[in-house]
Amino acid sequence: MAHQTLIKDFEALLGAENVFSSEADRISYAYDAAVLQPVIPAFVVRPTTKELLGNCVKKLYDNGITMTVRGAGTNLSGGTIPDTSETVVVLTTALTKILEINADDLYAVVEPGVITAHFAAAVAQKNLFYPPDPGSQSVSTIGGNIAENAGGLRGLKYGVTKDYVMGVEFFDATGEIVKSGSRTVKCVTGYNLAGLMIQSEGTLGIFSEAVLKLVPPPKASKALMAVFADVQNAADAVAGIIAAHVVPCTLEFLDNNTIVRVDDFTRAGLPREAGAILLIELDGHPAQVADDAAAVEKVLQANHATAVHVPKDAEEKLKLWEARRLALPVLARCRPTTVLEDATVPRSQIPAMVKAVNDIAAKYKLDVGTFGHAGDGNLHPTFLCDRRDADEFKRVEEAIDEMFDTAIKLKGTLSGEHGIGTAKAKWMEKETSRGTILFSQRLRRALDPKGLLNPTKLVGI
């Protein structure tokens, strides 16, 4: 079927206001937050109900057209870049209903297009807590969070999106509805397809609903900022805190480059001379928080922290976390291209990884700002460069290669939370095995027989 006929068909199905086919519209959906070549899709559809979402998938399947599902497009590995110029982008952004927040049973049921921060706020209003807080939470969608298994600042104590998905409902490539998981805290009925769908990057199905776990909110919390002259001391302190069996809610690291640039932008009064700072949040029962804070301060002193600041009120605390959340956007302003990595290592290896990142950046003469979820072993070395400078960009690529090799040598992983997409597919076999790639490809071909769901992503089709 020619595109024009198909567009008319979709307009009839969804209403003309939910089909985008002008050039300007199509260009808007050609890229995501990854540094990769944009691909302009054929057109874009925005179903407004679950049933219409299913109809869209079925129609695209029947016509043999590739589809890239997209929430807010914040992902960092190219998972929402259309596969080809024939691809249709399926938006979930009109599926924004919170269907249920069950305070007695501590779960919620949502449509995939619900914005993470809106959902967290709705949950908080009922005096409950949805912990996953990816950096993009103010715009990212729950469907995207699940498809990428999004992390966030609270991963250390509370885990990542995966740990809050109790069940999913999705349309498979053929438009059939599949359900897995339950509103119960335990469910072993059939394969753990909900688990499989997490981090499947839009290649196995398109979510129509998710059941998410909620928890009672912590009764108290305390934030600390620890300042270090030496970056390695900060890294050692991270390993020390975990080894002391304290599990902070959040344990974030910012190196000097990041500190200076965030302070330039925010005038937040960050310690510009510091080699690194750690931002720590403890939460839980008030007595637990007090004990943990004492244990943490001891570790910080033992690792030569030059100062430990405790925000004096909620406003000052908010400012501190805002400074952390601004790390990426502020670094991104410095040069035309920002390459944000997320190689992750066991937490005790943070000192080795911090050293390796700095050595590699020096070797390849690159400007790097490193920040991230140190408590999870998950750093974000951010290379500031210009993609148009072929020599510099080649050095960035070589540096990343070397960084991944280091992460794997330290028994870590290519990607803690950003996904594989098209950006990291070539490294996958090195971390896993040939058998893993073959197994994954067989799985995928069986579940998407025509190869229509984001076919160039992950292990390919």
Place this chain on the structure above:
Amino acid sequence: MAHQTLIKDFEALLGAENVFSSEADRISYAYDAAVLQPVIPAFVVRPTTKELLGNCVKKLYDNGITMTVRGAGTNLSGGTIPDTSETVVVLTTALTKILEINADDLYAVVEPGVITAHFAAAVAQKNLFYPPDPGSQSVSTIGGNIAENAGGLRGLKYGVTKDYVMGVEFFDATGEIVKSGSRTVKCVTGYNLAGLMIQSEGTLGIFSEAVLKLVPPPKASKALMAVFADVQNAADAVAGIIAAHVVPCTLEFLDNNTIVRVDDFTRAGLPREAGAILLIELDGHPAQVADDAAAVEKVLQANHATAVHVPKDAEEKLKLWEARRLALPVLARCRPTTVLEDATVPRSQIPAMVKAVNDIAAKYKLDVGTFGHAGDGNLHPTFLCDRRDADEFKRVEEAIDEMFDTAIKLKGTLSGEHGIGTAKAKWMEKETSRGTILFSQRLRRALDPKGLLNPTKLVGI
């Protein structure tokens, strides 16, 4: 290849002491803990290293022979009953090495045949904690726990086996090695195959290694036994505790039938007149435990508990939990056949489910003892019967049908922690959808093209 030749081959590969082909041996592996027809396998192999395990799988694959992997055979849904008399049972019980317990990074690496309780004890020796504690932990293996996603008494606060699997390595049906997950707390490299393998019941691959998450142990704990004259009051108290945002480590329910029979056997001094008791354990920071205990006692009083006992020392506490752990074996002694179910509902529906179980048992004139993980919404109604009494067993089957219908109506699930196996396969579509079954079967056929891995289990091949 004729069996005799193949047996010789395996004896050469594994040593004669690791191949079991006598009738007595084969009969020992014909059944598991489910009430289902035994099937005597062709023979049984016990590889002693990971490499030999891989060789076994490859040899069976090449010869087109079906294989049933087996740890301790404690599963309750028939997952370890051989498929046919041609099936070879692959034992993991010689793969018992704990390869690493990493106290700095809070993980362990184990072989699949490690016994759950041995592992938990080794971890405790390093002042760490592995929470999953299935009822069969003293004999069950970690490989079996993962294949069934085993639950246990601590599910309410700490989750189930799934929540502690960071990574797995396994041989697929063809004998290729597949790896998924990592020693890091976050990993999104490729499909979440570790998630898929959990609760896959030996149908997608055979584990060779697992990376398990450990946590710091709680600093304090407190146990309580609450006595209720009326079973519904006990059920209401369960829902009340969760609604009060207290998350006990354990929240167990025993009905009168179970109490009396356990007390007959143990002389533990249980309240034989009680309609039901709740056994509750709170753990965490000492101040948190004290606050939680006060909140729980308030809920218990509001729901007309006639007494609340606190064990006066560790020995008395141990006795209490022993009484709970004896519920199943004691009920099992009463009649020739014990049918233990695990339909699970959202926690607020526990009062409705307890009522339904008793109404159904009365309607079908059956002897039922109900106990279980009430805090998880996961009850174990246990029908005491005699399979040889065709009329009685038909009533049991009808009662179970009705119980599953009720669980699903209450937005629950067929199986909280025991699995589908062959026992519950016929009910799966009712809870999920036709699309779910088709999707699962396509997935399975692609990953096990010759249909050799436990082919009659779960959704079939």
